[in-house]
Amino acid sequence: MDIVLDHKELIKYPFLKESQQLARRHVESLEEFLGSSPGAVALERAKERVFAAISPKREFQDENAQSLKPELEIASYALARMLVSCIGDRSLIDRLARYEAERASFFLETEDPEIRQFVAWSIGIATGAAAMPVADYVELVPHMRDARWRLVNRDVRQGSVKLEPGELDELIRERIRVILLRQLPLRVPPGICERLEPVTGEISALRQQQVLEQFGEIKEEAFPPCIDALIQAITAGTNLTHMGRFAITSFLHTIGMNITGIAEIFARAPDFDLEKTMYQVEHISGGGGTEYTPPSCATMRTFGLCANRDKDCERVSHPLSYYRFKKNIKKKRS
Structure with a gap:
């Protein structure tokens, strides 16, 4: 489509190639840019973007109220993606992608x-149609939770x-x-990640x-049935599948259990292997450079890990939601 967006429009949609071209015209060397005053301003704005993505509240500022130059605002989008890529936390990457999509x-x-038509066209969607080809539709909706998006409905x-x-x-x-989300994580040079460490440290903290505020003290009695079943299987000496080990490790890590505590869970197995367990736990917990998000209830069902489902499972779509729900109930009763 033959449409030219002005700068105030480009900052609203920094993922467009036209927006990125504008930023590139002003940023020739990333290292030099980060060492400059404009670079420091863009980096601070990038940190704000990531903080906003982490926040449970969504508040988007009108573009006319934004005081940054357009090229710096767009550069902050690129730097925000670098920040979460350097941290390597998959849940943080997911949150940034969702935040930027909601902002647009x-x-x-x-x-x-x-x-509006141009932006939609740029991402491969025709806005004038009252219908969408099945193949395009199926590609778009797998992670949309509402049942109305299922093809059978x-x-x-x-x-x-x-x-x-x-x-x-x-x-x-x-x-x-x-x-x-498909574009992340970026392959950021180690030297750039080192340079960004003061900011990534703030974000990680x-x-x-x-x-800690969300999950608080770990309460094993609030674990969802699927996690309980995996722990019981470990205790009984059952050799868990890779997805089973991944599910329990990522779940325990996300609710705040440290590596030693997770290893102690696996130590309940009769054939416990400390060296092998520590390697696997450290890798899933972020030792390989990436922290992983626990699988959803749908994924647990797909891999045959949804066990002993109870009435409270009907309320949630993720084991973490179950855990949070159970803890809140116990807190109110105490």
């Missing part, structure tokens, strides 16, 4: 039709899925999120603080 969607809601005619008013906006937001 916020601006698109009040955008001129031509610009849709009106499918002649190879296309009918869309209700407003649903296209949700699909555009999801498309942006998926595109951004805030994330850890949030985890």
